[in-house]
Amino acid sequence: MVDRARIRNFSIIAHIDHGKSTLADRLLERTGALSERDMREQVLDTMDLERERGITIKAQAVRLEYVHPSDGHHVLDLIDTPGHVDFSYEVSRSLAACEGAVLLVDAAQGVQAQTLANAYLAIDAGLEIIPVVNKIDLPSADPDRVAAEIVGVLGGRPEDVVRVSAKTGEGVDELLARIVADIPPPSGDPDAPLRALVFDSYYDPYRGVVCYVRVVDGRLSSGDRLRFMATGETHDATEVGVLTPAAEPVAVLGPGEVGYLITGVKEIGRIKVGDTVTAVARPAAEALPGYSEPKPMVFAGIFPTDGDDFVRLREALDKLALNDASLVYEPETSRALGFGFRCGFLGLLHMEIVRERLEREYDLDLVATAPSVAYRVMTASGEQREIRSPQDMPDPGEIVSIEEPFVRAMIITPSEYVGAVMELVQGRRGEMVNMHYLGPERVELTYLLPLAEVVFDFFDQLKSRTRGYASLDYEPAGYREADLVRVDVLLNGQPVDAFSSIVHRDKAYQYGRAMVERLRELIPRQLFDVPIQAAIGSRIIARETVKAKRKDVLAKCYGGDVTRKKKLLQRQKEGKKRMKMVGSVEVPQEAFVEALKVDR
Amino acid sequence: MTAPDSPELADRAAGWAGAYVHIPFCARQCPYCDFTVVVGRDAEADRYLEALSIEIASEPPWRPLDAVYVGGGTPTRLGARRLATIVETLADRFGLASDAEVGLEANPEDWTPEMAGELAAAGFGRVSFGAQSFDRRVLAALGRCHTPADVARAVEVARRAGFGSVNLDLIYGHPVEDARSWTTTVEAALGLAPDHLSVYALTVEPGTKLWRDVRAGASAPDPDVQADRWEEVQVRAEASGLVRYEVSNLARPGHACRYNLTVWAGGQYLGFGVGAHGFRDGVRRANVRRLDTYLDRVRAGLGAVQSSDLVSGAEAERERLMLGLRRAAGVVLGQGGEAFVASDEGRRLLDAGVVEVRDGRLVVLRPLLTDLVIRSVLG
Structure with a gap:
C-alpha cells in the first residue's frame, strides 16, 4: 500500500492532436517507466486505429515513480481519457478517479471545443487543473496568445501556464514538479469499508474482463470476495495490480491508489463502467455517485454488401462488443439490403470507428443506412415509444406528437467565420444560447441543436465553411417536440426501406428532391421506365424517371472478334x-452505398 | 417475293466453309477504326502478297470454300492484280464451291472501271462500299475523303462491271449527325438500290482517336439517338425491299452475306493475313497484329498464329447462342436456351416481349436489346 500523501492521480485532457499521447510518452520516459529504446511511440494508444486517428478510445492507467527534486519520491497515476465527446461518460468516470488534470492546449491552434468540453467536465468533477501550452517548438507557436486564451476561459494568471514541448521534452520536468505541487493527494479512509470506482474495463482473451479501478476508501486485496454495487454481482478478486505500464500484481491497493482488478468474468457487459466495488465481508453502505448506463445516441442499419457475410458480421459485432460495452445491436431485416443489424452508438465518431474496425479488422464490405437518432413518439393510445429506425415510425394517424433529442453544441471558430457558422447552424434549426469571445480573433458559440441535424454531415460542413479551423463539441440537452415526418423513397411504386428517413417537415421536400435526383443518376436504365418518387405517407413530393433502356447491343460482331465480344x-x-x-x-x-452517403 | 431470311438459311450456314483475308493497307487512319491497319506502307504490297501465299499454302487441305471475304484496311490499296492472285491462290488450295460468294471491301474514291472489270474477271461478285454517310459534314467528322457523288458513281461502276451483289456500309449516331442528315443518308443510299445494307452504330472503341477525343470531353454518341436512327432505317429499308437478317444487316432475298452468315451460324472459316482470325475444327485462331511481326514470322516459316483456343462444351454452347441470337431467325433453343427460358430472368424477358420462342428457336424481338438478352443467356 502506498502512502496516500505520496500519490497524485491525474489525467491529461486535450483536443484531438494537441499532443496528449506524446506528452504521456515523455512523462513515462522521464520517470523511467520506459527506456527510450524500449518505447513504442505513443504507448497509451494501443489500437492501430487509435494511432491512425490520433485518438484514444479506451482509457488506461499507468503508474509513474517520480522523484521530486526537493520533495522526494512520489507515485503518479496517469489516467488516460478518451478525447472525444462521444465518450464523455467514460471521460467523466476517468476524471472521477483523479484529483487533478493537465489541460493541454496546442500552442499554435489554441483552445478548441474539446479542450473546453473536457475542461468543464474536469471543473465539474472538482479537479485541480494545470494549464499547459504544448508544441512551443513549432515555428507557428504563439504561447502567449494561447496562455491568454486559457486564462480567459479558466481564470488564473498567464504566468502559471506551463509551457512545454512534448516532442523535445522542454518544460516536462517543470510540469512534473507542478503535478506534485499543485494536485492534492487523494483523501480516503483506509479503515472504512471498501469502495473502489470502476472507471474503465477491457476484454483480454486470456484473462477475461480487466477492470481499471480507483480505490476511494478501504483496501482492495487479492482474494477478496467482491460485490459490484450497481449490478449486484459478486466475484472474487483473482488478481489486483498496477500498470508500470506492464501489469504487476500487488497484494493490496489502498485508498487513492489506481490499478487493475481481474475477477474471471468473461463478458464485458457484466462489468459496468462507473460501478462501485465493495467487499462482501464488509460492504459499504452507499455506492460512489455518478453511475449511469451508457446510452446510445446515434443509430444506423449495418448490412453486409454480400448477403452471405451476415454470419461473419454477427460474429464480428459479438467480438467488438466484448471490448465495447456501449455498442448495442439487434438484427434488422431490410427488403432492399437483406439481413443486417440496427446498431446504436454513443455518437458519430463511435459509429465511424465501429464501422471501420468491422471493415478493416474483420474484412467485411458493408453498407450503412443514414444515421438516425432515437425519437420519442406519443401515440393516440397514450403510449410513448422510442423509435430508432424510420421503419418503426407509426402511421401518421397514430402519432400525437414526436420529440427529438437536442444537444448543446459548442463551436469555437476564428471570428471571421462567425457568419458562415451562424448560417450553417440556422439552416440546421439551431438556436443560439451564447456567444463569447475567447480573444480578439476567436469566438465560442453555443447552440441548442437537434441531434439529427448534427449527425447529418454537420461536422464536415462546419469544417469546410471555416477552412478546417472550427471545432465542435456537444452534449445531450434533452428532448423537444418537433414537426417531423418520414420521407419514403419509392422505386417503381415500391418503397425502399433503406432510403426512408425522418426529417423536419420544412426539409422534407429538399430531402426528397435530393434523394430522387441522386438515385436517377445511380439507377441504370431498365427494360421499362422506372419512376423514382419521394413521398410523405401517400403524398408524392418529388419524382424523377429513369427512362427505359432502348439500346444495348454491340453494332458489330464479325469473325475477328468473337472471343473479344464474348469476354466483354x-x-x-x-x-x-x-x-x-x-x-x-x-x-x-454501389447505388445503395452512394445514395446513403451522408456527405450530400 | 421469296423469303429473304429463314431458319433454314441460318442453320445451313453452319455447314459452310469460309475464308477471310485481311488487307491492312490504308491511305489514312479513320478516327473511329480499331481494325489492324497500316498507313503509308503500300510499297510492301508484294511482300505482303507473298506472305499471304505462304500462309495459305501452309494451311492443311480443306473443303471447297462457300465464301471468301477480303476485308481491311482497304483491300483496293493492293491493286486488282494482287487481289486476283489471292482468289486464285485460295481456289487452287481449297477449291471454290460453284455458288461461292467472293467479296471484297472497297472505298468509293478508289473504285475505277478498270479495277472493277479486272476484279469481276477474277471471280469477285460482291463488293462492299464504305459509304458511311451521304452528308458531307458527317463524312468529314468521320475522317472520310469521298463525296456522296463518289458513292453513286462507284455503285454504277460496279453494276456495269457485273458485280451481282453490292453492299453499302452506313454509320449512324455521330454527334454532328442530325435527324434530317440521317434521313437524307438513308434515302440516298436506298436510292442507289443496293442489294445489302450494313448499318452500324458509331462505337467508341478503346484506343481510337474518337475514344481519346471523348475522354478529353468531346460528345459521345447518344444511345437513344442511335436507337431512333436504327428504327428509322428499318422502316425505310423494308419499304425498299431490304429485310433485316441480323442486328445491323439488311439484304434483298438471296443477298445476305454468306461469309457473315457462316460466322453467326458457328460455321468454320479460315483467317489469313495480319490480325486475321479463323475458326476451324473447334479451334479459334488469332494471327499476330503487327505487320512486321507477321511478315517476319510467315517468311521465316514460323506461321502467323499468335493464339489458338479450343472451344468446346459449355463454352461452345455459349458461343452458339451469343452469335445466333444476333440473327433475325434466332437460334435453336438447345441446352443453353432451354435453361434460359426456364430461368427467372428468361421469364421476365419473355413477359416483357424482348424475346420469344418460335418453333423451337429463341428469337430476339427487340434487336437493340440483344446484348441484354445474351448476358442473361450466358447465365
Missing part, C-alpha cells in the same frame, strides 16, 4: 451479379 459480355454479366432486385428493378450495390 461475360465481364458485363459479372457486373450484373452485383445487382440487387428491388421489386422488378435491378439496383447496383
